[in-house]
Amino acid sequence: MTDTFKELDHPARLLMGPGPINVHPRVLRAMSVQLLGQFDPEFTGYMNEVMALYRGVFQTANRWTFVVDGTSRAGIEAALVSTLSPGDDVVVVNAGRFGLLLAEIAERCDAKVTFVEGEWGQVVDPQAVEDAVKRVKPRLVACVHGDTSTTIAQPIEAIGEICRRHDALLYVDATATLGGMSVPVDNWQADIVTAGLQKCMGGPSGSAPITISDRAADHIFSRRHVEKGLAGPGMTGNGRRIASNYFDLAMIMDYWSDKRLNHHTEAASMLFAARECARIVLEEGLEARFARHAEAGAAMVAGIEALGLTVYGDQAHKMTNVTGVIAPAGVDYDRVKARMRTEFEIEIGAAFGPLAGKIWRIGTMGVNARKHAVLQTLAALEAVLRWEGFAAPAGAGVDAAAKVFA
Numbered sequence: 001m002t003d004t005f006k007e008l009d010h011p012a013r014l015l016m017g018p019g020p021i022n023v024h025p026r027v028l029r030a031m032s033v034q035l036l037g038q039f040d041p042e043f044t045g046y047m048n049e050v051m052a053l054y055r056g057v058f059q060t061a062n063r064w065t066f067v068v069d070g071t072s073r074a075g076i077e078a079a080l081v082s083t084l085s086p087g088d089d090v091v092v093v094n095a096g097r098f099g100l101l102l103a104e105i106a107e108r109c110d111a112k113v114t115f116v117e118g119e120w121g122q123v124v125d126p127q128a129v130e131d132a133v134k135r136v137k138p139r140l141v142a143c144v145h146g147d148t149s150t151t152i153a154q155p156i157e158a159i160g161e162i163c164r165r166h167d168a169l170l171y172v173d174a175t176a177t178l179g180g181m182s183v184p185v186d187n188w189q190a191d192i193v194t195a196g197l198q199k200c201m202g203g204p205s206g207s208a209p210i211t212i213s214d215r216a217a218d219h220i221f222s223r224r225h226v227e228k229g230l231a232g233p234g235m236t237g238n239g240r241r242i243a244s245n246y247f248d249l250a251m252i253m254d255y256w257s258d259k260r261l262n263h264h265t266e267a268a269s270m271l272f273a274a275r276e277c278a279r280i281v282l283e284e285g286l287e288a289r290f291a292r293h294a295e296a297g298a299a300m301v302a303g304i305e306a307l308g309l310t311v312y313g314d315q316a317h318k319m320t321n322v323t324g325v326i327a328p329a330g331v332d333y334d335r336v337k338a339r340m341r342t343e344f345e346i347e348i349g350a351a352f353g354p355l356a357g358k359i360w361r362i363g364t365m366g367v368n369a370r371k372h373a374v375l376q377t378l379a380a381l382e383a384v385l386r387w388e389g390f391a392a393p394a395g396a397g398v399d400a401a402a403k404v405f406a
């Protein structure tokens, strides 16, 4: 007989890494409701509600605001493959792992990538972006808002203005900031912005909110080709066909429009999760939510510094919801992270690429952007660091953080 293994029954872990984080209980409940057929009027009603809710979350009037089924990079890939044709120029603003991911995906679209590079831990100068845009005249500029690999948030407004002036489309990956820091899509003049649920939106990964300006939608629809088995008489395609079926935004928008042209089977439980995440965000209020994330982040920084540790990166542009902690000399980087889990059931994040083994990344996002999660994490970190031979002053981290909340 095949072993069926035991029912899922793991310890309740506090997820304080840079995502995924603990899911809001209301979102878990929404995911457990019974399914509906994807053309059921009740269900298409939910789809329309999701569009309306995410207009609020993205601070936009964009008609084309919906979710792509898949993790955050499904949104990224859909945005890039649906706008870029082979040979198109794209300027990638890069100062971290996720900037490199944008370039990698653009290259797979056979676009020509021009980098505007910043050092990890710093932001990129908008003037350098403008110089590149003037020189290259790209179809698209691609940029990350908050790059969790470095904990730094790139100011977008100046880049949006540059893109409008030079008639380039602007794509922004706001996966790590949506619902935690302001993502004012219309004020940014951004054309396509995508995200995920597993960071500040407080949900599981698996659904990628996306918003698309009319001018970006016009460009995408100039490449619309209805799938063969669905096309009626007179439905011929135009432009170069988008290189992915699953991520073809022209087809996905036809599915989310009143036409309801079938594409994939909407991932209903993820749609319910995305809907509940947005309801929670808007009920709390955007400003209150951003303030809560800023306060929790400030408390984490105060606690880390009081423990005698150094926070990584340009503090003037640090994301409020992730803190990079430079591992002090003499402690075992991996063992500190492991003991946070084995002794305290707390997960913190490691780092990638040039920062691997050098900084831990601690998130304060969604339901975990609150006092008890910050204080528990600091108390645990202090103990683990002492066990590993680093003389963290007893109680100092918790005291400093508690003061920020007081």
Ligand SMILES: *Cc1c(COP(=O)(O)O)cnc(C)c1O
Binding pocket: 018, 019, 071, 072, 073, 074, 098, 144, 146, 147, 148, 149, 173, 174, 175, 176, 196, 205
């Ligand atoms: C976390 C993160 C992602 C994650 O993508 P997934 O496909 O959901 O794993 C993408 N972009 C940024 C900027 C992130 O911080």
